Amino acid sequence: MRNANSEHSIEIKEMDSSNNNNNPSLPYKVGVPPKQNLWTEFSTTLKETFFSDDPLHSFKHQSKCRQLILGIQAVFPIFEWGRNYDLAKFKGDLISGLTIASLCIPQDIGYAKLANLAPQYGLYSSFVPPLVYAFMGSSRDIAIGPVAVVSLLLGTLLQNEIDPVKDAFEYRRLAFTATFFAGITQATLGILRLGFLIDFLSHAAVVGFMAGAAITIALQQLKGFLGIKKFTKNTDIVSVMRSVFGSAHHGWNWETIVIGATFLVFLLFAKYIGKKSKKLFWVPAIAPLISVVLSTFFVYITHAENKGVQIVRHIEKGINPPSVKEIYLSGEYLLKGVRIGMVAGIIALTEAVAIGRTFAAMKDYQIDGNKEMVALGAMNIAGSMTSCYVATGSFSRSAVNYMAGCKTAASNIVMSIVVFLTLQFITPLFEYTPNAILSSIIISAVIGLIDYEAAILIWKIDKFDFIACMGAFFGVVFASVEIGLLIAVSISFAKLLLQVTRPKTVILGKIPRTNVYRNIQQYPEASKVPGVLIIRVDSAIYFSNSNYIKERILRWLTDEEEQLKAAGLFDIQFLIVEMSPVTDIDTSGIHALEELHRSLQKRDVQLVLANPGPVVIDKLHASKFASCLGEDKIFLTVADAIQTCSPKFAEEV
Numbered sequence: 001m002r003n004a005n006s007e008h009s010i011e012i013k014e015m016d017s018s019n020n021n022n023n024p025s026l027p028y029k030v031g032v033p034p035k036q037n038l039w040t041e042f043s044t045t046l047k048e049t050f051f052s053d054d055p056l057h058s059f060k061h062q063s064k065c066r067q068l069i070l071g072i073q074a075v076f077p078i079f080e081w082g083r084n085y086d087l088a089k090f091k092g093d094l095i096s097g098l099t100i101a102s103l104c105i106p107q108d109i110g111y112a113k114l115a116n117l118a119p120q121y122g123l124y125s126s127f128v129p130p131l132v133y134a135f136m137g138s139s140r141d142i143a144i145g146p147v148a149v150v151s152l153l154l155g156t157l158l159q160n161e162i163d164p165v166k167d168a169f170e171y172r173r174l175a176f177t178a179t180f181f182a183g184i185t186q187a188t189l190g191i192l193r194l195g196f197l198i199d200f201l202s203h204a205a206v207v208g209f210m211a212g213a214a215i216t217i218a219l220q221q222l223k224g225f226l227g228i229k230k231f232t233k234n235t236d237i238v239s240v241m242r243s244v245f246g247s248a249h250h251g252w253n254w255e256t257i258v259i260g261a262t263f264l265v266f267l268l269f270a271k272y273i274g275k276k277s278k279k280l281f282w283v284p285a286i287a288p289l290i291s292v293v294l295s296t297f298f299v300y301i302t303h304a305e306n307k308g309v310q311i312v313r314h315i316e317k318g319i320n321p322p323s324v325k326e327i328y329l330s331g332e333y334l335l336k337g338v339r340i341g342m343v344a345g346i347i348a349l350t351e352a353v354a355i356g357r358t359f360a361a362m363k364d365y366q367i368d369g370n371k372e373m374v375a376l377g378a379m380n381i382a383g384s385m386t387s388c389y390v391a392t393g394s395f396s397r398s399a400v401n402y403m404a405g406c407k408t409a410a411s412n413i414v415m416s417i418v419v420f421l422t423l424q425f426i427t428p429l430f431e432y433t434p435n436a437i438l439s440s441i442i443i444s445a446v447i448g449l450i451d452y453e454a455a456i457l458i459w460k461i462d463k464f465d466f467i468a469c470m471g472a473f474f475g476v477v478f479a480s481v482e483i484g485l486l487i488a489v490s491i492s493f494a495k496l497l498l499q500v501t502r503p504k505t506v507i508l509g510k511i512p513r514t515n516v517y518r519n520i521q522q523y524p525e526a527s528k529v530p531g532v533l534i535i536r537v538d539s540a541i542y543f544s545n546s547n548y549i550k551e552r553i554l555r556w557l558t559d560e561e562e563q564l565k566a567a568g569l570f571d572i573q574f575l576i577v578e579m580s581p582v583t584d585i586d587t588s589g590i591h592a593l594e595e596l597h598r599s600l601q602k603r604d605v606q607l608v609l610a611n612p613g614p615v616v617i618d619k620l621h622a623s624k625f626a627s628c629l630g631e632d633k634i635f636l637t638v639a640d641a642i643q644t645c646s647p648k649f650a651e652e653v
Contacts, residue, residue, distance in 0.1 A: 075374075078135045099404040104143070105292075106438065108419075114155050114220065117164075117172065120427065123427075126144070128386045129145070130412035130415055133412055136379070137371075138356075139393075140407065143397035144393060144412055148217050158340060159233060176384045180341065186373050187376075189377075190370045200492055201346075211452075212475065212477045219241075222244050227255075227308060256310065260440050261440075264440040271444060271448075288445075296430065299434050304434070317428060318424065324385045353369055353372055355394075355395050464495055501544045503539030505553060507521075507535055529642055532575075533576070534576045535575065536577075537579060540584040541585045546589045550596045573604075575607055577607070578611060583613060585620075590625055606633065610641050611638070
């Protein structure tokens with residue numbers, strides 16, 4: 001017969017075929033699955049690891065022409081959904097594209113300043129990358145462009161290498177180089193189907209990192225919000241506050257503060273209205289552009305720039321100039337560009353994939369993570385050659401895009417066209433835009449990155465996750481963005497290693513009036529079996545944890561024997577290891593079981609295994625451990641093992 005619950009159907013053999021007809025209640029022996037040849041085993045493992053979505057499935061049994069069409073659609077999804085595009089969808093994309101354009105234009109100018117670049121580079125980055133993504137991306141809702149966290153990260157890392165004021169040209173070249181290698185990193189992860197690597201940055205660490213970055217970004221805006229001319233280049237809260245209060249007597253400008261505070265209140269009120277009523281989503285979306293228009297007009301008619309109000313001044317007119325020749329492909333800055341690009345690219349990728357998955361789940365459709373990485377990589381590579389810096393999916397703009405009723409990625413094309421028209425005709429009108437309004441727009445935008453509800457939930461669910469969250473948060477706020485990122489990654493890996501090297505082992509007992517055996521800590525009413533200790537191992541057994549598992553099982557046995565001795569009860573005669581959670585075992589794990597078996601023999605305790613999976617049982621037989629242990633010591637269930645080891649208890653309970 002076959003056990004349908006196993007990953008690969010496990011062959012169940014009767015313990016004694018000659019006696020089974022007379023004794024149908026005899027326990028079953030776990031059989032060995034059919035042996036696969038080396039190539040089949042290798043290809044199956046490779047497919048499960050890297051090609052679990054079977055990307056070539058749709059190509060099978062197709063004509064050459066059809067395969068070519070499917071190949072083009074796989075690289076450029078626009079040719080797939082574009083066939084069914086109609087006027088109704090265009091209407092939704094047009095409205096959402098215009099809405100996110102009104103939000104992105106003022107944000108892009110401010111985010112460029114975070115990256116220590118001239119304002120037009122923010123607009124450039126919302127022109128070319130969204131066009132490329134619209135053709136290659138698989139998400140319908142993501143809105144592409146510069147984002148606050150990546151802009152700050154890029155600006156911080158770049159200015160550590162080149163001064164953006166004294167050597168603006170070389171700084172810009174390094175920014176394009178970093179963007180190029182950010183795209184290379186993203187595309188490579190997608191092509192090699194290594195997207196699972198970004199999952200090593202845990203959700204808790206991302207929550208803490210984003211919140212810390214939001215605080216840091218908001219503090220950085222105090223320079224423009226208060227009109228301070230001399231400001232620290234450090235991003236930690238101590239240096240920023242020292243710089244702010246150190247300039248309080250002579251560096252603040254009250255006209256600037258009035259402008260910034262007035263429009264910050266207006267922007268926050270607009271966001272409040274948008275949250276109260278989803279139908280009014282357009283209010284917070286157009287509020288930044290309204291703020292820019294009104295504040296610019298006010299400064300222009302009052303000549304507030306003559307009273308110390310800092311303004312944007314000149315923004316280059318015209319679309320993106322080529323920058324292919326400005327990318328460092330050799331020299332001392334090449335490796336620096338690679339390093340900065342890889343870090344910025346992975347953070348941008350993490351944010352974009354998270355956003356894409358969120359909105360795909362809300363609309364109940366699937367996105368291909370590896371295609372997304374290739375699309376994001378391609379758009380940043382193209383962007384680096386057209387004077388753009390790292391672009392990715394923006395959560396605030398994507399949320400507006402979603403609520404505005406976008407139907408396809410064509411909303412990015414509409415937004416890109418609006419940015420094109422802005423660059424071509426409107427940029428001179430931003431000359432009198434006060435820096436204070438850009439600071440207010442950025443502050444109001446990054447407040448949403450502080451997800452305190454998520455932090456509270458993390459605390460309730462997993463205290464170690466909360467430590468990762470707070471470690472990333474305080475690392476960003478009190479040190480720097482890169483230190484916070486390093487802490488986030490380190491704690492995430494530390495948690496993973498701890499779970500791998502120190503897996504849980506629990507004692508099982510029998511639930512009354514059933515044949516079910518469960519953790520006695522979870523079910524206190526579960527009763528232990530006299531003379532039998534049942535332990536479940538909740539992990540695969542590898543070289544990293546095999547010794548710990550062996551020693552932990554022996555400690556459980558020692559503790560149990562001491563308790564039984566103190567109570568004057570029977571000694572342990574059988575130790576049953578429930579192995580259903582053990583998905584795999586390696587050579588070190590086999591050796592650990594052998595050592596455990598020898599240690600138990602010295603104590604006159606018999607080792608029994610229950611429910612090993614197909615991979616595990618195959619390796620137990622290949623290593624001859626199953627023969628050494630004895631075929632009659634491996635059972636399908638704990639109940640079968642108890643029936644053999646302690647038949648009186650099985651009958652009584």
